[in-house]
Amino acid sequence: MGLLTKKSRAGADEPPHFPMHVLLVLATLYAIYPVLWVLSIAFSGRQNLAIADVPPDPTFWDRLRTVVPWPAEVSLSNFRSLFADQPFATWVLNSAIVSIATTVVGVFLACTAAYAFSRFRFPGRRVGMMSFLVSQMFPGTLMLIPLYIILVKWLNLGSTRTGLVLAYSTTAIPFCVWMLKGYFDTIPRDLEEAALIDGASSATIFWRIVLPLAKPAVAVTALFSFMTGWNEFILAATLIDKEAMYTAPVGLRFFVGGFSQQWGYFAAGAVVVSIPVVALFLFLQKYLVSGLTAGSVKG
Amino acid sequence: MSERPDETEKEPSHRLRFGAGLLVATLLVAGVGHRLLSTALGETARFGEDRRAVVSLRALTDLVARAGDGEAVRSVVAGFAAAQPRVAATRVVLFDGVSLEASTDPADSGDDAAPRRLKREEKELYDRGQRLRAAIETNRAEGGARKDEVEKERLADGSLSLAAPIEREGDVVGMVETRRVPPPPAPRPSLLTTLSYVVAPVVLFALLSLVLGDRRAPLGALAAILLAGTAWGYAAQSSAKLSRARTALEADVAASVKESAAKAQELLAALPAPAAPEAPADGAAPEAVPAPSPAPLDPAEWDSDAFRRPLGLSDGAGNVDAAKVAAAIASASATIRRSSLLLGAIALLLLGFVGLGGLAAFLRTLKTHRTAYAYVVPAMVGMVLLVFFPFVYGIVLSFTDQTIYNSNAPLTEIWVGFKNYVSILTDFRVARTAADGALVFNYQNFYWTLWVTIAWTVTNVTYGVVVGLILALILNTKGLALKPAYRVLLILPWAMPNYITALIWQGMFHQQFGVVNQFVQMLGMEPVSWFETPATSFFTAWATNGWLSFPFMMVISLGALQSIPADLYEAARVDGASRWQQFTAITLPSLKPALVPAIILSVVWTFNMFNIIYLVTAGQPAGSTEILITQSYKFAFQKYQYGYAAAYSTVIFGILLVYGVFQNRMTKATEAI
Numbered sequence: 001m002g003l004l005t006k007k008s009r010a011g012a013d014e015p016p017h018f019p020m021h022v023l024l025v026l027a028t029l030y031a032i033y034p035v036l037w038v039l040s041i042a043f044s045g046r047q048n049l050a051i052a053d054v055p056p057d058p059t060f061w062d063r064l065r066t067v068v069p070w071p072a073e074v075s076l077s078n079f080r081s082l083f084a085d086q087p088f089a090t091w092v093l094n095s096a097i098v099s100i101a102t103t104v105v106g107v108f109l110a111c112t113a114a115y116a117f118s119r120f121r122f123p124g125r126r127v128g129m130m131s132f133l134v135s136q137m138f139p140g141t142l143m144l145i146p147l148y149i150i151l152v153k154w155l156n157l158g159s160t161r162t163g164l165v166l167a168y169s170t171t172a173i174p175f176c177v178w179m180l181k182g183y184f185d186t187i188p189r190d191l192e193e194a195a196l197i198d199g200a201s202s203a204t205i206f207w208r209i210v211l212p213l214a215k216p217a218v219a220v221t222a223l224f225s226f227m228t229g230w231n232e233f234i235l236a237a238t239l240i241d242k243e244a245m246y247t248a249p250v251g252l253r254f255f256v257g258g259f260s261q262q263w264g265y266f267a268a269g270a271v272v273v274s275i276p277v278v279a280l281f282l283f284l285q286k287y288l289v290s291g292l293t294a295g296s297v298k299g
Numbered sequence: 300m301s302e303r304p305d306e307t308e309k310e311p312s313h314r315l316r317f318g319a320g321l322l323v324a325t326l327l328v329a330g331v332g333h334r335l336l337s338t339a340l341g342e343t344a345r346f347g348e349d350r351r352a353v354v355s356l357r358a359l360t361d362l363v364a365r366a367g368d369g370e371a372v373r374s375v376v377a378g379f380a381a382a383q384p385r386v387a388a389t390r391v392v393l394f395d396g397v398s399l400e401a402s403t404d405p406a407d408s409g410d411d412a413a414p415r416r417l418k419r420e421e422k423e424l425y426d427r428g429q430r431l432r433a434a435i436e437t438n439r440a441e442g443g444a445r446k447d448e449v450e451k452e453r454l455a456d457g458s459l460s461l462a463a464p465i466e467r468e469g470d471v472v473g474m475v476e477t478r479r480v481p482p483p484p485a486p487r488p489s490l491l492t493t494l495s496y497v498v499a500p501v502v503l504f505a506l507l508s509l510v511l512g513d514r515r516a517p518l519g520a521l522a523a524i525l526l527a528g529t530a531w532g533y534a535a536q537s538s539a540k541l542s543r544a545r546t547a548l549e550a551d552v553a554a555s556v557k558e559s560a561a562k563a564q565e566l567l568a569a570l571p572a573p574a575a576p577e578a579p580a581d582g583a584a585p586e587a588v589p590a591p592s593p594a595p596l597d598p599a600e601w602d603s604d605a606f607r608r609p610l611g612l613s614d615g616a617g618n619v620d621a622a623k624v625a626a627a628i629a630s631a632s633a634t635i636r637r638s639s640l641l642l643g644a645i646a647l648l649l650l651g652f653v654g655l656g657g658l659a660a661f662l663r664t665l666k667t668h669r670t671a672y673a674y675v676v677p678a679m680v681g682m683v684l685l686v687f688f689p690f691v692y693g694i695v696l697s698f699t700d701q702t703i704y705n706s707n708a709p710l711t712e713i714w715v716g717f718k719n720y721v722s723i724l725t726d727f728r729v730a731r732t733a734a735d736g737a738l739v740f741n742y743q744n745f746y747w748t749l750w751v752t753i754a755w756t757v758t759n760v761t762y763g764v765v766v767g768l769i770l771a772l773i774l775n776t777k778g779l780a781l782k783p784a785y786r787v788l789l790i791l792p793w794a795m796p797n798y799i800t801a802l803i804w805q806g807m808f809h810q811q812f813g814v815v816n817q818f819v820q821m822l823g824m825e826p827v828s829w830f831e832t833p834a835t836s837f838f839t840a841w842a843t844n845g846w847l848s849f850p851f852m853m854v855i856s857l858g859a860l861q862s863i864p865a866d867l868y869e870a871a872r873v874d875g876a877s878r879w880q881q882f883t884a885i886t887l888p889s890l891k892p893a894l895v896p897a898i899i900l901s902v903v904w905t906f907n908m909f910n911i912i913y914l915v916t917a918g919q920p921a922g923s924t925e926i927l928i929t930q931s932y933k934f935a936f937q938k939y940q941y942g943y944a945a946a947y948s949t950v951i952f953g954i955l956l957v958y959g960v961f962q963n964r965m966t967k968a969t970e971a972i
């Protein structure tokens with residue numbers, strides 16, 4: 001009885017929900033307004049930044065019309081000509097190839113290294129892990145000049161996908177290694193020891209026992225690597241100067257950077273590029289968050 | 300028990316170790332030395348070939364300039380080419396009439412024989428001449444030597460193609476192009492001699508070690524002495540070889556100058572008084588002035604660099620300026636000495652490493668942990684090549700003044716020490732007072748940018764934490780309807796790729812069409828030019844980053860809030876604690892373990908938030924809203940000051956490192972309490 005009364009009293013003590021809903025709706029509007037705005041430009045069928053034309057002597061309602069993110073007419077023409085008239089399909093393809101290759105290379109490197117850091121004790125282990133952590137602090141621009149010199153001038157990989165894949169997969173390694181190591185640490189060793197007694201080799205144990213058990217973490221790492229490649233802008237903008245080799249981010253910037261004002265193409269492209277990552281992100285963000293905070297707590 | 304004797308058995312003797320060490324070290328010295336020497340010999344040979352080529356070309360241009368045009372040119376070209384066995388083909392192009400005036404190229408025979416108009420597909424040839432003319436005009440206008448006045452191009456078969464301008468009375472009227480026959484292969488140092496620098500010390504060591512016995516100190520000293528001897532010997536040998544090659548080269552070039560001069564005089568003398576019949580034909584030349592007698596040839600001018608400045612190593616009559624050559628040789632020898640000292644030091648370290656058992660220990664460790672290393676190596680190699688090496692290289696660059704113009708120069712030549720750091724860190728002229736008493740800020744100053752960066756980081760993180768925390772507290776209300784929908788929509792800004800966010804917001808702040816100004820006008824105010832004052836421009840970037848960063852804090856806080864046991868609040872309520880007391884005594888302390896790392900992380904992210912600043916404000920106006928990271932990018936890729944930008948980035952790294960260490964101490968200290 002006592003418990004029950006307490007509970008009901010606690011319930012009565014809760015503040016009313018209505019103002020909370022008001023606040024949340026306002027916040028949500030704030031959060032989605034720019035997104036709606038991109039959507040409406042994308043579907044407006046025009047290249048304009050403004051949704052509606054303002055008459056010469058606008059009333060309050062004319063003004064209001066310009067800030068409501070709904071296009072005057074809904075049309076898919078921006079999407080159609082984005083793929084038909086602009087080399088956007090090539091750019092997305094470049095991005096996809098680079099991101100997938102980055103994922104494969106990055107995850108392979110990160111898995112093996114994380115396994116060694118988690119399971120073996122060897123000279124250089126601590127130094128190796130700390131150096132991975134410190135490398136996260138290297139400012140991007142400090143790396144950019146030497147990377148440019150190494151990849152473009154020495155290895156002659158400017159404007160190639162290979163150059164980007166190499167750069168992306170190595171920059172993604174430290175985070176992936178720390179995240180995977182954390183997960184490997186939680187996998188009990190009994191299984192591996194049993195397999196060892198049964199005469200399994202270290203490689204068999206890694207491929208057949210540990211990796212299958214670590215599937216969720218490997219999946220998150222893979223998606224992180226993929227997003228690194230898919231969303232990266234500045235390195236690609238620096239290394240690539242052939243239009244045919246642009247990745248999607250560089251290409252999108254091409255539509256609205258400088259004196260170019262093709263907002264319709266930009267918005268349509270942004271929608272195309274964002275849908276996969278936003279979906280993946282919403283699906284996986286809780287794992288990413290735990291990985292991020294776990295890494296920094298340990299550091 | 301059984302392993303111990305095994306190991307001591309395997310332990311090699313000092314004799315063997317130092318012997319092996321000496322072998323490896325001398326191999327390094329001799330191998331690298333051999334390579335350096337053959338490169339240097341090749342370069343010397345090429346240098347000589349280039350200079351002979353320039354001498355013959357300059358002699359010919361002087362001849363052609365004096366011969367005028369027509370038959371005279373063809374006769375001097377043919378005569379000169381006959382005396383120059385190393386010239387494969389000569390072509391003379393005159394701009395006036397776009398003609399190929401003379402040619403000894405086998406391709407220009409029959410229908411194509413000179414003189415004729417240049418063909419369309421020979422535009423390259425004409426352009427080359429115009430390039431030379433432009434170069435000379437530029438150099439004259441600037442009063443310097445920046446563009447090549449003699450073009451050298453190495454063709455695919457190793458032969459040289461050169462072009463030099465024909466000048467008459469200060470005007471460039473044409474061009475002579477010659478193609479040389481491929482040069483004979485450069486002399487190479489003998490491999491046998493080099494090998495003897497490995498065999499001799501090792502054999503000597505083997506013999507002497509029999510006398511010294513298997514004692515560490517004497518054997519080590521012996522090996523070190525032998526190594527030093529080897530390095531010194533090889534350096535002395537290389538030095539002598541190179542100086543002989545250089546001396547021979549100078550004599551050869553001087554002789555070729557003399558020879559060309561003699562031939563040129565002979566051909567000039569054979570010309571039938573060149574300019575006299577030409578003058579009346581040239582309508583512009585007044586009758587009264589007699590044809591200017593051409594200045595005498597100056598063979599000393601011919602041995603010149605790409606800007607037609609004479610090298611002055613010989614006098615044109617076949618005599619070498621011994622003092623100048625000796626100085627050149629001495630400076631080359633000094634370079635050899637320096638590099639062999641460095642090489643010797645590295646070899647000595649290697650000897651010590653192998654001889655004192657470092658290598659054995661290293662190999663043992665590798666072997667014991669081979670599985671672990673096999674797993675780590677792929678990632679480590681990638682990291683070393685594309686993360687750590689670039690990092691170190693960047694720091695090295697920061698001590699040079701590399702720019703786009705000297706990016707091919709060796710780093711030692713553009714080494715400036717701490718100059719970049721000094722000019723970044725000790726320039727405190729952030730603001731000055733203008734004539735009208737107003738403060739004028741220097742937006743390029745490091746401390747201005749640092750201040751902007753700190754303001755940027757603090758305001759953004761504060762905003763993110765406050766908004767994120769408030770939303771998390773609301774979302775954490777028990778029994779709230781539509782919670783998952785709110786949550787997903789509120790995470791959206793974080794999920795969007797941030798370069799897209801940045802570009803959208805930049806568009807939203809557009810002065811004429813941007814939606815923000817539509818709101819402003821809706822409220823009856825004048826539209827704002829957001830990117831034209833530092834404060835409003837900063838605000839645009841801040842609003843963008845605030846929008847995309849609050850969801851992270853919200854998610855973190857929400858996770859932490861949900862893990863607070865409800866009993867705590869109940870107990871507090873029983874004790875009569877107010878809502879505010881509950882918040883400060885229960886909620887905030889429970890949030891701390893999750894929020895502190897998130898804030899630390901978010902500070903680093905915001906500090907380095909390149910995309911937002913770069914894409915939203917791009918530093919407008921006048922670089923006032925740059926943060927450190929975008930500023931260093933500007934120095935590197937817009938002003939092309941690579942060295943300065945590298946120093947700038949290193950300073951950023953230093954700041955982050957100090958922050959990292961400090962934050963580590965702080966969290967440890969707070970955890971201890």
